[in-house]
Amino acid sequence: MRRQEQAGDGGTADIGLQALSGMLERGHNILYVCYDNEAYMNTGIQRSGLTPFDSNTTTSPIGEKSTGNIRPKKPMPEIANAHGIPYVATASCAFPMDIQRKVKKAISIKGPKYMQIHVPCPLGWRHETNLTMQVSKMAVETGLYPLIEYENGILIARKIVPKPVEEYLKLQGRFKHLLKNPEELKKIQDIADSNIKKYGLKVEAASA
Numbered sequence: 538m539r540r541q542e543q544a545g546d547g548g549t550a551d552i553g554l555q556a557l558s559g560m561l562e563r564g565h566n567i568l569y570v571c572y573d574n575e576a577y578m579n580t581g582i583q584r585s586g587l588t589p590f591d592s593n594t595t596t597s598p599i600g601e602k603s604t605g606n607i608r609p610k611k612p613m614p615e616i617a618n619a620h621g622i623p624y625v626a627t628a629s630c631a632f633p634m635d636i637q638r639k640v641k642k643a644i645s646i647k648g649p650k651y652m653q654i655h656v657p658c659p660l661g662w663r664h665e666t667n668l669t670m671q672v673s674k675m676a677v678e679t680g681l682y683p684l685i686e687y688e689n690g691i692l693i694a695r696k697i698v699p700k701p702v703e704e705y706l707k708l709q710g711r712f713k714h715l716l717k718n719p720e721e722l723k724k725i726q727d728i729a730d731s732n733i734k735k736y737g738l739k740v741e742a743a744s745a
């Protein structure tokens with residue numbers, strides 16, 4: 538039997554992680570899809586384990602001593618991959634053909650599969666709705682949301698010509714407080730740079 542399950546980032550990385558881990562470990566033939574809008578949006582923009590560093594949410598509010606969420610995103614793709622499952626992928630609504638390819642690949646494989654799709658929430662991220670595709674594309678192109686696959690544990694990554702993280706942050710109200718804060722901006726650039734290094738995202742100069 539071929540099955541699919543889906544949940545949000547809060548339902549996946551926090552509330553349902555125990556059940557998800559059991560599902561992955563027991564080898565069920567299921568494609569699990571996490572729609573990652575980076576907070577508990579239905580209940581009022583509370584932070585989840587997949588909320589990015591320094592994001593302004595109702596449970597990680599900015600203030601005199603706070604620049605937002607104090608923790609980086611939980612490495613869910615690596616946590617899923619650590620279960621030794623045959624397929625793990627991240628995707629983005631800015632790259633629909635890439636989503637289609639990955640879903641087709643996932644459902645052709647027997648066993649547990651984990652997919653995590655980056656989907657902006659204009660209300661929670663505080664950007665105009667017509668910027669949705671631009672915002673999600675920029676997350677990928679800065680290295681903040683790497684598009685990766687693990688096929689039987691082997692990493693495949695979509696290459697980028699990295700753009701500075703400000704290009705992504707400046708589009709969204711949830712990061713507005715950072716734009717005049719070079720110290721925090723550097724911390725976020727460091728996260729992108731570490732992703733670029735870890736997943737080998739950068740195109741080589743010759744093919745750029």
Ligand SMILES: Cc1ncc(C[n+]2csc(CCOP(=O)(O)OP(=O)(O)O)c2C)c(N)n1
Pocket residue numbers: 544545546547548549552574575576577578579580585
């Ligand atoms: C086990 C359980 N705990 C809490 C809730 C209450 N609840 C309903 S929607 C929601 C937000 C879930 O956030 P997320 O999974 O990120 O999905 P989003 O709303 O962002 O799409 C919560 C906590 C619930 N339905 N079930």
Ligand SMILES: [Mg+2]
Pocket residue numbers: 545546547572573574575576577578
């Ligand atoms: Mg959510």
